[in-house]
Amino acid sequence: MSEMPTLGSTEKKSPLVPVAIVASLVGTLSGTAWWLTHREARAEVPELVVAADAPVTPPAPSAEAPVAAVAVAPPVDPTNAPTPTTPLGQAVAAAPTIVPPAPRRGAGLQTVTTTIAGPLESAIVSQVGKDVGQPLTQVVNRSLVWWMKVPGDLLKGDVLTAVYEERAGQEPLVHAVRYSSRKFGKTFEAFRFQGTGDAHARFFQPDGTTLEEQLVPSPIDDYEQITSLLRDGRGHKGVDFKAPVGTPVKATFDGVITRKNWSFRGNGNSIEVEETGGQGRTALYLHLSELPKSVQPGLRVKKGQVLAQSGNSGRSFAPHLHYQLMKGSTVVDPFKSHSTSREQLPAGDRAAFEAKVASLKAQMPADAVAGN
Ligand SMILES: [Zn+2]
Numbered sequence: 216m217s218e219m220p221t222l223g224s225t226e227k228k229s230p231l232v233p234v235a236i237v238a239s240l241v242g243t244l245s246g247t248a249w250w251l252t253h254r255e256a257r258a259e260v261p262e263l264v265v266a267a268d269a270p271v272t273p274p275a276p277s278a279e280a281p282v283a284a285v286a287v288a289p290p291v292d293p294t295n296a297p298t299p300t301t302p303l304g305q306a307v308a309a310a311p312t313i314v315p316p317a318p319r320r321g322a323g324l325q326t327v328t329t330t331i332a333g334p335l336e337s338a339i340v341s342q343v344g345k346d347v348g349q350p351l352t353q354v355v356n357r358s359l360v361w362w363m364k365v366p367g368d369l370l371k372g373d374v375l376t377a378v379y380e381e382r383a384g385q386e387p388l389v390h391a392v393r394y395s396s397r398k399f400g401k402t403f404e405a406f407r408f409q410g411t412g413d414a415h416a417r418f419f420q421p422d423g424t425t426l427e428e429q430l431v432p433s434p435i436d437d438y439e440q441i442t443s444l445l446r447d448g449r450g451h452k453g454v455d456f457k458a459p460v461g462t463p464v465k466a467t468f469d470g471v472i473t474r475k476n477w478s479f480r481g482n483g484n485s486i487e488v489e490e491t492g493g494q495g496r497t498a499l500y501l502h503l504s505e506l507p508k509s510v511q512p513g514l515r516v517k518k519g520q521v522l523a524q525s526g527n528s529g530r531s532f533a534p535h536l537h538y539q540l541m542k543g544s545t546v547v548d549p550f551k552s553h554s555t556s557r558e559q560l561p562a563g564d565r566a567a568f569e570a571k572v573a574s575l576k577a578q579m580p581a582d583a584v585a586g587n
Contacts, residue, residue: 324378324390326578327351331373335359335366338375350386351379357440358392358418360447361426362403370397378578391575392418406572410564415439419568423560430454431554432467432518434500434538435525442535445548452546453499453539460534462525464500466516467538467553468493475510483529486510486522496547501537502529 329338335356340348355377359365378391388407395402405426409416414437418426427441435456443455466488474487484503490496504526516522527534540547560568 324380324575324578326376326378326580328374328376328580331369331375332371335369335375339377347381347387351377351389354379354386354389355392356447357442358389358405358426359394359403360444361405361428362394363396363399365447368396368398372397376579378575391579393579406568406575408560408564408568408571410561410568419560421572423565423568424557425559428550428555428557430467430549431556432465433553434467434498435462435464435536437462438536444550445546446550453501453537454549456525456536456538458525458534458536460504460524460526462536463521464503464523464525464536466518466520466522467498467549468496468518470498470516472510472512472514472516472522473497474512475506479529481530483531484523484526485529488516488522491515494552495542496552497541499537499539499541501539502526502531502535504528 325343327339327342329342331338336349336352339352339355342348343351355375356365359369363369374393374395376391376393377389380388380390382388390407391405393402393404404421405418406421407416408419417440420426435458438456438458440457441454442457443449443451443453445451445454468488468490469492470488470490472486473489474485476482476485477487479485482499482501484506486500486503486506488498488500490498500522502525504524505528506523510523525534525536531537538549540549540552
C-alpha cells in the first residue's frame with residue numbers, strides 16, 4: 216500500500232472493501248430483528264445498510280490520531296453516578312490498555328470509547344462484541360446523522376464515545392454520544408434529557424438546543440425520536456418518527472386524500488394526501504392505527520388537521536409513523552421540502568440539564584481529538 220486514503224475518500228478501492236461489504240452484510244442480516252428495520256411496500260431498497268458503502272482503509276499507525284482510548288468503563292449505577300470531579304481522562308495519553316471485548320450485561324450505565332479505523336460498526340463491535348455492538352451502532356448512528364454524513368464524513372482516527380444501558384429484548388438506551396471529528400476539527404456532543412412537561416427524553420447539545428431538527432409543519436408533534444432519515448445511508452424513502460400508538464398525525468399541507476390502505480400488508484393503515492394549490496407534493500402516512508371512517512378518497516384536508524392516529528400496522532416492528540413525500544414518482548426529503556427548527560431547552564430546565572451532563576461526562580474519557 217503506497218497510499219493511505221482516509222475513510223472519507225471514495226475514489227480509491229481498497230482490497231479490504233469486499234471484506235467490509237461481506238462483514239456488513241452479515242451484520243445487516245443478523246440485525247434485521249430490530250424494530251427500525253421495517254420495510255414498507257414502497258420502500259424497495261433494503262434498509263439497514265449503514266456501513267455497506269463505507270470506504271475502508273487498512274488500519275495504519277497515524278501520527279496525528281491517538282489510538283489509545285479502548286477501555287470499556289466499568290458499569291455504574293445510573294441512579295448513583297459519580298460527581299464530575301473524577302473524570303476518567305487517563306485513557307487518552309496513557310499507553311494503550313487493551314481490554315478484551317467482553318460484553319457486559321445489563322448493569323446500569325456503560326461506556327464505550329473507540330477509534331474509527333473502518334466501518335463504525337466494526338469500531339463499536341470490537342469493543343463491546345457483536346450482540347450489543349450491532350444494535351448500539353444503529354442507535355448511535357441516529358445521533359451522528361444530525362452532525363455529519365455517515366459514513367462519508369467519518370475519518371480514520373475519529374473517536375466515538377457513547378454512554379449506554381443494555382436492555383433485555385430492546386435496543387440499547389443511549390444517554391450520551393460524543394464524536395471527535397477530524398473532518399470538522401471539532402467534537403460533537405449530545406445528552407439525553409427529559410425536560411419538564413416533555414413526554415419523552417430527547418437529545419440536547421451542550422448549548423441547550425435539541426440535537427434533532429423538527430419539521431415545520433410536522434406530521435406529528437409528540438414523538439420520541441426520529442429513527443430514520445433519508446440521508447442516513449439506509450436507502451429509506453421516508454422519515455420514521457418513533458411514537459406511541461395513538462399519537463395524532465396531521466396533514467402537512469392543504470390537500471385531498473387520494474388513497475387509503477393500499478399495499479396493506481406492508482403499509483398497514485395508510486393515507487395518501489395530494490397537495491392542492493402548492494408545490495404538487497404527495498404525502499404518505501404509513502403504519503397508522505385503524506383509520507377514522509371519515510378518511511375516504513376525495514376528502515379535502517387542511518394543513519394541521521388531524522388525519523388519524525399513529526400505530527404499528529403493516530410491516531412495522533414497533534410503533535412509529537412513516538412519513539414520506541413524493542413529487543410524481545420522485546422521493547422528496549421532507550427536511551429539504553419543509554422548514555426546520557431546533558428547539559431550545561427551557562431556561563427553567565437548564566440547571567437540571569447541566570447536572571445530568573456533568574454526571575454523564577464523568578462516565579466519559581477526556582476528549583481525545585479536538586479538545587472541545
Ligand atoms: Zn419508514
